[in-house]
Amino acid sequence: MPRSSKKGQPPAEADLDENGEPRGTRSFWSGTISFGLVTIPVELYSATRTTRSSLRMLAPSGSPVSRRYFNDQGKVIAGDELARGYEIDKGDYVLVTDDELDSLAPEQSRDIDLSRFVDRAAIPPLFFERAYILAPAGKSNVAYRLLAATLERANKAGIASFIMRGKQYAVAIVAEDGLLRAETLRFADELRTPDAVGLPKHEEPSAAKVKAMRGAIDRAKKTTVPDKELADTYWQRLEALVETKQKKKEDIVTPEPVEGDDDNLAEVIDLVAILKRSLGQKGGGQASADDDEASPKKAAAPRAKPAKKAAAKKAPAKKSSVKKPAKKPATKRQAAAS
Amino acid sequence: MAARAIWKGVLHFGSHELPVKLYSAVEEHGVHFRLLHERSKQPVRQQLVDPSNDEVVEYADVQRGYAIPEGFVVLQKEELDSLAPQASRDIEVERFVSTQKLGPEWLVRPYYLGPDGESESYFALAQALDESDEEGVAHWVMRGKEYSGVLRAIDGYLMLITLRHADEVIKRDELPKPQGRAHSEKELKMAEQLIAAYEDAFDPEQYKDEYRERVLEFVTQKAKGKKPRLKKPVEKREPDKLADALEKSLAGLRKAKADKTDSKKSESKKQAPHKASPRKERHVA
Numbered sequence: 260m261p262r263s264s265k266k267g268q269p270p271a272e273a274d275l276d277e278n279g280e281p282r283g284t285r286s287f288w289s290g291t292i293s294f295g296l297v298t299i300p301v302e303l304y305s306a307t308r309t310t311r312s313s314l315r316m317l318a319p320s321g322s323p324v325s326r327r328y329f330n331d332q333g334k335v336i337a338g339d340e341l342a343r344g345y346e347i348d349k350g351d352y353v354l355v356t357d358d359e360l361d362s363l364a365p366e367q368s369r370d371i372d373l374s375r376f377v378d379r380a381a382i383p384p385l386f387f388e389r390a391y392i393l394a395p396a397g398k399s400n401v402a403y404r405l406l407a408a409t410l411e412r413a414n415k416a417g418i419a420s421f422i423m424r425g426k427q428y429a430v431a432i433v434a435e436d437g438l439l440r441a442e443t444l445r446f447a448d449e450l451r452t453p454d455a456v457g458l459p460k461h462e463e464p465s466a467a468k469v470k471a472m473r474g475a476i477d478r479a480k481k482t483t484v485p486d487k488e489l490a491d492t493y494w495q496r497l498e499a500l501v502e503t504k505q506k507k508k509e510d511i512v513t514p515e516p517v518e519g520d521d522d523n524l525a526e527v528i529d530l531v532a533i534l535k536r537s538l539g540q541k542g543g544g545q546a547s548a549d550d551d552e553a554s555p556k557k558a559a560a561p562r563a564k565p566a567k568k569a570a571a572k573k574a575p576a577k578k579s580s581v582k583k584p585a586k587k588p589a590t591k592r593q594a595a596a597s
Numbered sequence: 598m599a600a601r602a603i604w605k606g607v608l609h610f611g612s613h614e615l616p617v618k619l620y621s622a623v624e625e626h627g628v629h630f631r632l633l634h635e636r637s638k639q640p641v642r643q644q645l646v647d648p649s650n651d652e653v654v655e656y657a658d659v660q661r662g663y664a665i666p667e668g669f670v671v672l673q674k675e676e677l678d679s680l681a682p683q684a685s686r687d688i689e690v691e692r693f694v695s696t697q698k699l700g701p702e703w704l705v706r707p708y709y710l711g712p713d714g715e716s717e718s719y720f721a722l723a724q725a726l727d728e729s730d731e732e733g734v735a736h737w738v739m740r741g742k743e744y745s746g747v748l749r750a751i752d753g754y755l756m757l758i759t760l761r762h763a764d765e766v767i768k769r770d771e772l773p774k775p776q777g778r779a780h781s782e783k784e785l786k787m788a789e790q791l792i793a794a795y796e797d798a799f800d801p802e803q804y805k806d807e808y809r810e811r812v813l814e815f816v817t818q819k820a821k822g823k824k825p826r827l828k829k830p831v832e833k834r835e836p837d838k839l840a841d842a843l844e845k846s847l848a849g850l851r852k853a854k855a856d857k858t859d860s861k862k863s864e865s866k867k868q869a870p871h872k873a874s875p876r877k878e879r880h881v882a
Contacts, residue, residue, distance in 0.1 A: 295842065297843060308764075309765070310762065310765050314664075315669065318649070319654070319658055320647055321668070323662070326643050326644070328632065330637065336634050340635050341635060343631075347816060351820075353819050354638065355630065355812075363811045364808060374795055375795055376796050377796070382799050384749060385758065390700075390702035400777050405784055405788050409785065413792060418804070422808055426808070427809060435769060436769055436772075437775055438774065442702075445623065448624075448806075449623055450622055453752065456599065456711065457600055457711075458709060458711045459716055462716060468717055468721035472613070475611035475613055479692055480693050486764075487763075488692070490763055491763075492743060497677075501663045501665075501672070504672075511671070512668050531772065538774075
């Protein structure tokens with residue numbers, strides 16, 4: 260497994276939300292970007308955050324459910340008795356260990372080696388998969404800022420491939436406002452072509468039709484997209500319902516805390532605060548004035564509302580994303596794109 | 598083989614209506630592992646359990662709870678159903694913005710749109726979007742869920758790429774800019790040269806999921822009882838000082854270029870960045 264930030268610890272399972280997506284609460288990859296002989300130590304953070312984490316699955320008793328593994332005799336299998344297997348024939352599995360998977364990672368791809376720079380606009384948007392922010396990790400951020408400044412000025416993206424959490428990624432490194440971002444890219448064979456989809460052959464529309472369409476576009480042209488237009492209206496309705504029920508003291512359950520239930524241990528940390536600290540402190544002597552504010556705080560989920568111990572676990576595991584809560588309880592293998 | 602449309606809808610913008618079919622543009626590949634009981638090598642089943650009494654909870658009996666400081670507010674199934682959006686076939690586009698406006702951090706999943714019936718308007722809209730360098734901001738309800746997306750023209754075809762919700766995206770102005778000493782003219786210039794030297798067209802075919810192939814190869818070998826040889830990851834070497842590193846990189850690059858033009862003048866520039874990479878020298882050195 261590629262180095263992960265917390266002193267060699269693999270990223271915690273709690274970093275993944277119900278959809279198996281990174282929660283973005285902490286850096287889950289750290290490594291180096293290199294171009295030429297210049298190496299830049301960086302930490303990678305999700306550029307997005309989970310916002311629906313306060314919704315949980317409850318047992319009829321009101322306790323949040325846990326996940327357990329059972330064998331075909333209905334016996335509970337403990338975490339350290341689990342292994343990862345690849346089905347080579349029907350019902351016949353080959354065991355594969357973490358160490359084996361690690362050793363299969365091509366050595367160079369443990370780092371982001373930028374050996375190609377392209378025009379930013381040349382990457383079609385359908386390639387973009389997930390967005391990350393890179394923070395400088397070393398003692399100095401000089402090289403970091405130099406790459407950011409140069410990429411931004413030239414409007415270029417550096418392209419590379421690297422391994423993160425047991426999966427190979429193609430990645431575009433771009434810069435914006437002095438920050439480096441990593442955009443993982445879909446592989447070409449993961450995208451269908453219009454031809455493969457069966458779309459009709461391109462036909463030349465009449466100039467009049469194009470003009471009419473152009474008119475419609477121009478009339479509805481705006482300079483920005485207000486956040487309100489992209490608001491999570493379903494969640495707003497849900498939270499309004501919760502508030503009403505809370506006021507009426509309706510359907511409120513207070514389950515007994517269960518010993519060893521890791522759900523309650525998970526802290527939701529404010530990603531922006533962490534990033535601020537990470538970006539601010541490496542300021543080459545210029546410590547940020549808002550140091551107090553930048554210290555990480557336990558946030559009551561991004562939505563500030565009630566959810567202190569809210570940290571939804573993953574929904575029923577998809578076949579494709581197998582985790583191994585064994586000796587390394589937190590390892591999450593996603594060799595499969597789910 | 599043509600793909601099946603996953604949904605049909607009608608694009609609405611201005612006074613125009615355009616019936617379309619929606620197709621997934623993504624076809625994921627991956628190595629699929631199963632979680633096994635190590636001793637028996639048999640797959641395990643994951644089940645939900647009530648930790649207060651260790652009893653298995655069937656999925657149908659699971660309730661949803663919204664976490665509050667004193668516990669949870671339980672949401673009944675009927676209540677959740679009542680929150681679902683109204684079913685509709687309409688894809689409403691009320692706003693067009695520059696394609697530069699919403700960065701990659703907003704994008705979730707791309708879909709192709711195909712014409713459902715008459716196709717001239719479809720291609721006319723694609724062409725108009727392409728020429729204007731604008732994208733539509735679309736809203737629709739599909740399979741009981743609300744979606745937002747951008748309507749883009751790519752290679753002459755229309756696409757819808759779904760978008761994240763506003764509060765999921767960390768905004769640019771939420772983050773500070775890394776501060777530090779100013780770069781010297783020399784550093785900036787060398788960095789620019791270095792990037793320019795590696796400039797190329799975007800060619801997605803160059804990036805293959807080799808790791809996946811290696812994993813598949815490994816399990817096949819292991820299944821045959823062979824013990825595949827595993828390589829040790831190499832340790833990284835200490836980084837040079839920035840200016841030195843830049844200088845050495847450029848020198849390596851110039852040398853490689855000179856060697857190449859010496860040996861083969863007409864060689865295509867395509868393989869240059871890889872073969873002539875100054876990184877190679879680092880591994881030799």
